[in-house]
Amino acid sequence: MRGLKVLPSGRPGRGRLYVNLPDGQAVAWYDRQANRISVLADDHREAILAVLRPYLSGTVSIGPPPVPTASDLRRLALPPDADLAPNRPGETLLGELEHGPAGTRVRHRLRQDLTAQQRMGDAFDALEPEGWRTLHCVPLPGLGRIDHLLIGPAGIFCVRTIPGRRQRAVIGDLLLTVGRAEPRPDPRWIRRAAAFATAALAAKVTPALALVDASRVETAPTVRDIRILQPPTATPNLVASPTTLKPPEVETLFARARDTTTWLTPTNRPGGYSSPAGV
Known part of the structure; x- marks a missing residue:
């Protein structure tokens, strides 16, 4: 046929x-x-x-x-254009580099972001044999996109990736600074994104920041709710974390998370969320 x-x-x-x-x-x-x-x-x-x-x-x-599980049935009914699973790490950045601004400085920053997301994304994808599932470029209405969403035995992690550019990174409660660059509101953003994801998936989602190629990372002692990830120890530490989800729960949550309607349905949007200034 x-x-x-x-x-x-x-x-x-x-x-x-x-x-x-x-x-x-x-x-x-x-x-x-x-x-x-x-x-x-x-x-x-x-x-x-x-x-x-x-x-x-x-x-x-x-x-x-x-005999299909509930996750199998949901996946079979999912239209291809509503499935987030095929997204590559840095999917949206690839499009921006191809069709975006021509300015050398802007494109250099985009390439740095893309390289960092691809490196972390490949590391997260390699956790699949350990029972983990990963989605990349998950859209959040009014907030942008989650770089990586990890679902595995140790729980669910909403990850924002930051290129360290071989400089010192300082993480505070509200702002993150790399080298002498202007402070970024990444800690505040990832908390909002994790809260959104928690509401959408009806399961606890832990915010995480992944610092790629930073020469040193300093984290304020008051930052206890955000998981800080650094290659090459990021994935081994995740695998060694205590188990909170069983394999069927991982598959069920992954099936729900890969469906774009999970993130786009208005009832899944936490009240009062809008695009924060400067994020």
Whole structure:
């Protein structure tokens, strides 16, 4: 059958590959970790195998899908353009660099931000075998975008990434300063974003700041509610954190978080939230 499309459901090379009809209906998926094709429409079996053949390796098992969980059902019903899972780290910055301002200074800053987000994003994506799920560039109405949303055994973390530029970074209750640059309201912003995410997901979300390539990070002793992450210790520390979520809870929260309507529905917006000045 012509017109079958193969669409990724997560990070390239890691998540499932879904086979959809032209109208968006899923007819099969290929689980790369299990090396198994689950066929939903047996009358399209040969066409499904043909379109998936370039992606297959080794001995692949084929059959009907296992009994779907609630997360599976929600994912199957999710239109591709409403799925945040395929977003790459720094997705919006890539677009800004391609179509944005031509000023050398502005583009240099954008490249610094992009490099930092890609580095942290790749590190977070690598946690998938440890039971973590990651989304990038999650839109928050009136607030901008969460750089990375991590959901895993240690909980949910809303991460804002800051390039350290090999300079000293000082984190206070309300402001963050890198080198001699103007202070930024990142601590205040990430708290608001985490509160928004907590309301949207109906689960506790911890705010986190990731400092990439800072020569030194100094954090005020009063900053106790924000998780400070620095490569290369950021991901090992997350993995070693106490477990608060079980695997089914992680998958359920990930299925909810990847749906754009979770973030765009007005009832999910905490009262009084608007775009803060200077954020």
